[in-house]
Amino acid sequence: MATNPSRGGAAKADGDPVSPRFSTISGSEVEECYGPGQVESGSEDIGAPGEYPFTRGVYPSMYRGKRWTMRQFAGFGSAQDTNNRFKYLMAEGSNGLSTAFDMPTLMGYDADAERALGEVGREGVSVSTLEDMEELFAGIRLDEVTTSMTVNGSASSLLAMYLGVAERQGCKWQDLGGTIQNDMLKEFIAQKEWICPPEPSVRIVTDMIEFCAEHAPRWHPVSISGYHIREAGSTAVQELAFTLADGIAYVQAAVERGLDPDRFGPRLSFFFNVHNDFLEEIAKIRAARRIWARVMRERFGAKTDRACMLRTHAQTSGVSLTAQQPLNNVVRVAVQALAGVLAGVQSLHTNSLDETLALPTEEAVTVALRTQQILAEESGVANTVDPLGGSWAIEALTDRMEREAMEYITRIDDMGGMLRAVEIGFPQREIADAAFNFQMASDAGEYVTVGVNGYRMDAPGGKVETLKIGLDLEERQRTRVIAFKAARDADAVRAALERITSAARSGENVMPPVVEAVRAGCTVGEISDVYREVFGVYGDPAWI
Amino acid sequence: MSDEHALRILVAKPGLDGHDRGAKIIARALRDAGFEVIYTGLHQTPEMIAEAAVQEDVDAVGLSILSGAHMTLFPKIIELLRAKGLEEVPVFGGGIIPDEDIEELKKAGVCEVFTPGASTKNIVQWIKDNVADRA
Numbered sequence: 001m002a003t004n005p006s007r008g009g010a011a012k013a014d015g016d017p018v019s020p021r022f023s024t025i026s027g028s029e030v031e032e033c034y035g036p037g038q039v040e041s042g043s044e045d046i047g048a049p050g051e052y053p054f055t056r057g058v059y060p061s062m063y064r065g066k067r068w069t070m071r072q073f074a075g076f077g078s079a080q081d082t083n084n085r086f087k088y089l090m091a092e093g094s095n096g097l098s099t100a101f102d103m104p105t106l107m108g109y110d111a112d113a114e115r116a117l118g119e120v121g122r123e124g125v126s127v128s129t130l131e132d133m134e135e136l137f138a139g140i141r142l143d144e145v146t147t148s149m150t151v152n153g154s155a156s157s158l159l160a161m162y163l164g165v166a167e168r169q170g171c172k173w174q175d176l177g178g179t180i181q182n183d184m185l186k187e188f189i190a191q192k193e194w195i196c197p198p199e200p201s202v203r204i205v206t207d208m209i210e211f212c213a214e215h216a217p218r219w220h221p222v223s224i225s226g227y228h229i230r231e232a233g234s235t236a237v238q239e240l241a242f243t244l245a246d247g248i249a250y251v252q253a254a255v256e257r258g259l260d261p262d263r264f265g266p267r268l269s270f271f272f273n274v275h276n277d278f279l280e281e282i283a284k285i286r287a288a289r290r291i292w293a294r295v296m297r298e299r300f301g302a303k304t305d306r307a308c309m310l311r312t313h314a315q316t317s318g319v320s321l322t323a324q325q326p327l328n329n330v331v332r333v334a335v336q337a338l339a340g341v342l343a344g345v346q347s348l349h350t351n352s353l354d355e356t357l358a359l360p361t362e363e364a365v366t367v368a369l370r371t372q373q374i375l376a377e378e379s380g381v382a383n384t385v386d387p388l389g390g391s392w393a394i395e396a397l398t399d400r401m402e403r404e405a406m407e408y409i410t411r412i413d414d415m416g417g418m419l420r421a422v423e424i425g426f427p428q429r430e431i432a433d434a435a436f437n438f439q440m441a442s443d444a445g446e447y448v449t450v451g452v453n454g455y456r457m458d459a460p461g462g463k464v465e466t467l468k469i470g471l472d473l474e475e476r477q478r479t480r481v482i483a484f485k486a487a488r489d490a491d492a493v494r495a496a497l498e499r500i501t502s503a504a505r506s507g508e509n510v511m512p513p514v515v516e517a518v519r520a521g522c523t524v525g526e527i528s529d530v531y532r533e534v535f536g537v538y539g540d541p542a543w544i
Numbered sequence: 545m546s547d548e549h550a551l552r553i554l555v556a557k558p559g560l561d562g563h564d565r566g567a568k569i570i571a572r573a574l575r576d577a578g579f580e581v582i583y584t585g586l587h588q589t590p591e592m593i594a595e596a597a598v599q600e601d602v603d604a605v606g607l608s609i610l611s612g613a614h615m616t617l618f619p620k621i622i623e624l625l626r627a628k629g630l631e632e633v634p635v636f637g638g639g640i641i642p643d644e645d646i647e648e649l650k651k652a653g654v655c656e657v658f659t660p661g662a663s664t665k666n667i668v669q670w671i672k673d674n675v676a677d678r679a
Contacts, residue, residue, distance in 0.1 A: 119560050358640065544571045
């Protein structure tokens with residue numbers, strides 16, 4: 001039997017109506033009804049799809065011309081386990097790959113490192129060597145797919161390995177399409193997988209932007225990510241503002257390096273969360289496009305439309321899923337995915353219903369992918385561009401998102417930019433406060449999560465099978481990496497690592513020697529050790 | 545809980561995952577509930593956590609983990625605490641931990657495991673009911 005919360009129209013014990021809250025999940029009040037008086041933006045702000053400032057979408061015909069990419073994030077166990085999952089997803093209609101690496105890989109430790117204990121292949125796929133990377137993409141031509149790789153601190157090593165695999169397959173670098181996340185600022189803000197302190201981390205990001213512009217022009221060298229900021233507990237406005245402020249910092253760094261924003265600008269991509277609050281999320285992504293277009297044109301002097309277009313991936317919200325009554329998660333994901341599509345995203349990952357319990361099973365992943373296919377094939381929402389554009393509520397919420405995000409961006413500018421703001425912990429503290437306030441409101445019953453603090457069931461039901469990753473995997477990976485290391489030309493490895501050290505110290509671009517080092521058999525851990533030695537290790541300031 | 549001495553709780557993040565939202569919320573909620581809280585920050589080894597427990601003379605250790613490495617790291621931390629003579633310090637935990645693993649962890653000496661959806665009030669109450677002042 002369900003226990004219902006008292007909220008919004010429900011009755012208190014004494015019969016008086018409860019004062020209802022009509023605010024978004026981020027705590028923003030929403031009007032009873034919107035009309036033209038609440039819309040601040042004019043026709044030049046809203047514009048037409050495919051035209052500056054791209055509020056209504058980056059392409060004139062949107063999904064009529066090209067449907068969004070269904071890009072399901074996958075990675076667990078060994079390279080071979082994940083390769084099998086990739087092939088399954090592609091066979092079922094997923095049309096872009098997206099790689100989740102395990103924690104040791106993200107933190108720059110090989111599978112045989114002491115720090116990797118217990119973590120190998122658990123939260124993503126374990127990749128220490130070029131051999132692992134080759135196995136991960138075995139049987140998949142890299143010039144025929146686009147691949148997203150979620151890796152940041154060790155991104156330079158993993159990109160070099162991807163380029164190395166492409167070479168071995170006989171693919172040209174200029175034909176490679178895809179994205180490496182490589183957004184270090186948001187690591188310090190939210191995801192917190194790092195190697196070195198913020199300043200040298202941003203320098204390596206800038207090296208990669210420069211390197212890709214020259215050698216892999218179709219590759220996106222950074223995916224400026226709000227997803228993790230939101231998952232860490234930010235509000236929608238904070239997600240929007242901090243993500244764009246991170247983007248501003250990367251563009252600033254690249255411009256200071258002498259790069260042309262019209263050249264590298266079109267290769268920047270974004271990654272937003274789509275959380276529960278349907279209208280707020282659509283407004284957030286529309287506002288993101290408008291702000292970014294203006295930033296690129298007005299602040300950085302970009303002349304081409306392509307450099308001003310914010311193209312984005314989106315993922316449904318992991319933290320919104322519940323362990324209680326897990327089948328309800330399918331509905332949450334569907335609503336969030338619909339918001340993403342109505343907001344005009346370029347690619348989308350839908351979470352699996354079991355992800356609050358473990359990494360997803362094949363069955364759960366299939367339901368998640370089918371959710372997108374149902375939206376695309378059955379719902380009809382992709383037939384017309386920005387169908388909600390011109391709705392007074394949507395336009396008014398988009399205006400408010402823009403205004404409130406710009407207030408944050410101005411504050412961050414006043415601090416000297418996002419790198420400085422991160423060093424003093426400003427966005428970190430804002431997010432921690434928002435996360436704590438939400439938890440308190442949730443504990444007090446002000447926000448109802450179905451199945452958790454409302455509509456609970458004594459027998460939760462709907463128990464789902466979860467994916468198990470055997471403890472033997474770690475030992476196999478460890479043995480494999482040790483054998484790989486023993487079989488290399490040790491002198492060549494040492495010399496290659498010294499060349500990275502020298503570039504890191506002198507300020508030369510690190511990517512060419514990292515690419516060489518990977519060819520010589522250097523591992524993710526060894527290359528990261530060079531960074532640790534030259535730039536130092538970043539430790540968590542442990543702000544609470 | 546004695547009136548003179550607030551319970552000292554170590555909130556620790558073992559392993560390499562960076563998901564500190566839960567740990568930080570718990571740290572704040574415990575502090576607001578009147579406990580003295582020591583938060584280790586992220587990416588701690590079992591040795592670092594056991595050492596912090598000794599140095600800070602804590603009454604309980606709370607572990608937060610979302611990397612799936614709990615079956616390796618939790619027992620290792622308990623073993624190290626015992627080796628350092630802290631066998632009576634209760635260890636509790638939270639994170640993405642499947643039900644069947646919770647049973648195993650309890651056999652290994654973890655007193656309680658809180659999973660997604662647990663309220664901070666329940667955790668505060670559990671500490672009040674189960675943690676004794678060692679001072």
